[in-house]
Amino acid sequence: MDQQPLWRPSAKRVADANMTEFIQAVNQQNDVKLKDYASLYQWSVAESDAFWAALWDFSGVIGDRGDRIRYTDANSPAKNSQWFPDAKINFAENLLQWADEMGPQDAIVFSGELETPRTLSWTMLRNQVAYVAELLKAQGIEEGDVVAGYLPNISETVVAMLAATSLGAIWTSTSPDFGVESVLDRFGQTEPKVLFTTDCYHYNGKTHDSLSKARDIAARVNSIQQLVVIPFAGDGSLSQPLSNDEQNWRDLLEGDVPTLTFTRTDFNAPLYILYSSGTTGKPKCIVHSVGGTLLNHLKEHQLHSDVKVGDRLFYFTTCGWMMWNWMVTALASGATLVLFDGSPSCPDTGVLWRLAESQKVTLFGTSAKYLEALEKQNYVPGKEHNLEKLRTLCSTGSVLAPEQFDYVYRDIKQDVQLSSIAGGTDICGCFVLGSPISPVYKGQAQVRGLGMDVNVFNSAGQPVVEEKGELVCCNSFPNQPVGFWHDHDGARYHKAYWDKIHDVWFHGDYVELTSQGGMTFFGRSDAILNPGGVRIGTAEIYRHVNQLEEILDSVVIGQEWQNDVRVVLFVKILPGVDLDDQLETLVRKEIRTHCTPRHVPAKIVGVTDIPRTKSGKLAELAVRDVVHGREVAQLSALDNPESLAQYKNRPELDD
Numbered sequence: 001m002d003q004q005p006l007w008r009p010s011a012k013r014v015a016d017a018n019m020t021e022f023i024q025a026v027n028q029q030n031d032v033k034l035k036d037y038a039s040l041y042q043w044s045v046a047e048s049d050a051f052w053a054a055l056w057d058f059s060g061v062i063g064d065r066g067d068r069i070r071y072t073d074a075n076s077p078a079k080n081s082q083w084f085p086d087a088k089i090n091f092a093e094n095l096l097q098w099a100d101e102m103g104p105q106d107a108i109v110f111s112g113e114l115e116t117p118r119t120l121s122w123t124m125l126r127n128q129v130a131y132v133a134e135l136l137k138a139q140g141i142e143e144g145d146v147v148a149g150y151l152p153n154i155s156e157t158v159v160a161m162l163a164a165t166s167l168g169a170i171w172t173s174t175s176p177d178f179g180v181e182s183v184l185d186r187f188g189q190t191e192p193k194v195l196f197t198t199d200c201y202h203y204n205g206k207t208h209d210s211l212s213k214a215r216d217i218a219a220r221v222n223s224i225q226q227l228v229v230i231p232f233a234g235d236g237s238l239s240q241p242l243s244n245d246e247q248n249w250r251d252l253l254e255g256d257v258p259t260l261t262f263t264r265t266d267f268n269a270p271l272y273i274l275y276s277s278g279t280t281g282k283p284k285c286i287v288h289s290v291g292g293t294l295l296n297h298l299k300e301h302q303l304h305s306d307v308k309v310g311d312r313l314f315y316f317t318t319c320g321w322m323m324w325n326w327m328v329t330a331l332a333s334g335a336t337l338v339l340f341d342g343s344p345s346c347p348d349t350g351v352l353w354r355l356a357e358s359q360k361v362t363l364f365g366t367s368a369k370y371l372e373a374l375e376k377q378n379y380v381p382g383k384e385h386n387l388e389k390l391r392t393l394c395s396t397g398s399v400l401a402p403e404q405f406d407y408v409y410r411d412i413k414q415d416v417q418l419s420s421i422a423g424g425t426d427i428c429g430c431f432v433l434g435s436p437i438s439p440v441y442k443g444q445a446q447v448r449g450l451g452m453d454v455n456v457f458n459s460a461g462q463p464v465v466e467e468k469g470e471l472v473c474c475n476s477f478p479n480q481p482v483g484f485w486h487d488h489d490g491a492r493y494h495k496a497y498w499d500k501i502h503d504v505w506f507h508g509d510y511v512e513l514t515s516q517g518g519m520t521f522f523g524r525s526d527a528i529l530n531p532g533g534v535r536i537g538t539a540e541i542y543r544h545v546n547q548l549e550e551i552l553d554s555v556v557i558g559q560e561w562q563n564d565v566r567v568v569l570f571v572k573i574l575p576g577v578d579l580d581d582q583l584e585t586l587v588r589k590e591i592r593t594h595c596t597p598r599h600v601p602a603k604i605v606g607v608t609d610i611p612r613t614k615s616g617k618l619a620e621l622a623v624r625d626v627v628h629g630r631e632v633a634q635l636s637a638l639d640n641p642e643s644l645a646q647y648k649n650r651p652e653l654d655d
């Protein structure tokens with residue numbers, strides 16, 4: 001492992017960091033002398049109650065904290081702890097707390113593929129929330145009701161979510177590229193009362209109808225009593241007329257601005273329902289709490305990502321991915337949201353970077369896959385754009401290969417905190433993140449998240465360092481899910497996370513804790529290849545194969561073969577290049593040289609498309625199922641399910 005950091009924060013950066021201010025506050029209020037991230041992390045885990053309480057004060061949570069920080073029934077394990085059981089808070093109230101002070105300044109900037117940014121000031125944002133909350137009240141929405149969005153990543157989506165949560169209601173969303181059946185799999189379970197949609201959305205230069213699909217959904221989910229339609233065709237008019245029982249969003253925003261009130265709920269009351277594909281059946285509906293989500297995001301933004309009042313935060317996401325939920329909480333830190341909806345390469349590769357430059361983005365968030373694609377196109381954002389304001393670059397979604405760390409520092413910006421962050425839908429947040437006061441080492445997420453006792457367990461369930469194993473979290477944390485929707489005794493929820501290793505959160509990532517305190521990721525545990533009983537993370541292979549010029553993308557699986565497992569690599573090749581013996585030899589040589597003979601694929605098979613989920617994750621398990629002739633779970637989560645046909649009955653895999 002390369003021991004030289006790729007980046008070290010300057011002394012000024014460390015001095016100015018929120019993390020430094022937090023350390024000083026903790027030192028003052030407690031009898032400790034913390035001096036760096038490592039000592040802060042240790043304290044935050046050893047004294048996790050004191051840590052979360054200090055964070056509440058530091059991050060400026062609005063609400064009544066109550067006396068108790070954590071309550072655990074004497075007969076219950078820590079995993080059943082209730083955080084802040086006496087607190088009363090409201091999510092929207094926290095996210096709108098800067099509206100008075102920031103007034104005419106930008107709260108949200110939206111840009112689509114047509115690149116004509118629209119801005120919403122803090123005052124306009126708060127007013128729009130007030131108008132929309134009135135409609136929801138008129139629909140009888142109150143604490144605990146579900147409100148849904150079938151929406152692109154636009155400012156109205158944030159407004160609708162804030163209006164719902166101002167009333168203590170629960171928000172759930174999918175993006176409009178989901179087909180009707182996929183949405184029914186989700187909203188059919190969570191039963192929203194009101195559904196927000198746009199009339200259309202734009203992707204890759206084309207306009208797609210979403211209103212017809214939304215109407216179909218509203219007709220088939222009995223709980224939906226009101227469909228609210230946001231005109232999104234471009235000129236403010238609707239692309240189709242509405243019926244009398246449908247509500248035009250524009251009509252809501254008229255008349256005197258109503259008074260906006262906030263219903264404060266328990267800290268552990270539900271805020272969001274997110275969906276995660278399981279291995280069987282319909283998606284899991286994971287419920288996240290108001291307080292846990294808010295407090296943890298404040299931690300991840302203010303401390304780990306150094307988000308400050310007036311910063312401008314961009315994340316390339318749809319509102320069907322938890323990174324949307326993560327992003328919007330940045331309003332609570334006084335940051336402006338810079339939203340984009342559409343294809344990241346339409347009209348050309350520069351689209352997101354022009355936005356970053358023109359909007360003076362300070363935190364740019366994206367996926368590892370996007371960075372890999374940029375590098376393959378030899379795109380050099382640092383040369384093409386003025387990225388002077390950019391301080392933090394976040395990557396998630398899949399493993400950020402060590403080579404991409406080099407790309408970021410060489411071709412995007414030398415002085416940037418590169419945060420490879422990981423966690424996901426299950427916790428609506430992260431287990432590992434960045435730290436503005438710590439160095440970045442190649443191939444490593446910088447640090448484990450404060451207050452979370454994140455470890456790596458070997459197969460004997462022992463914590464290990466510099467050895468591969470399973471990512472686990474050994475303590476309770478406020479952003480643990482409240483549970484699964486309709487899982488009244490919590491049995492499914494506990495089985496999913498807490499039962500594999502007794503009372504320890506098992507996350508399902510195959511990782512290594514490094515001697516620098518960072519984390520290296522090798523892929524998902526359930527996709528591990530096991531040839532001859534040797535555990536190999538899939539990212540170990542992608543890292544080397546995807547670097548080759550001839551290879552555009554790849555997916556690797558373990559095929560059950562002659563009472564063992566053999567490694568099968570599917571590759572998408574550059575147009576005009578053949579997957580001939582020479583290329584196969586090159587691929588194998590590359591893997592053998594950098595890994596071990598065990599990693600070398602027994603079979604290399606050409607395909608023209610690699611299946612991915614709608615949030616860009618490789619669908620390794622789906623490929624494995626198809627190859628073994630098994631039914632594919634959660635087809636509806638895939639962006640390109642049709643690609644799977646190419647993996648079926650491949651004659652190359654018969655001998």
Ligand SMILES: CC(=O)CC(=O)O
Nearest residue numbers: 396397421422423424
């Ligand atoms: C933070 C994450 O882990 C996001 C994801 O990959 O889903």
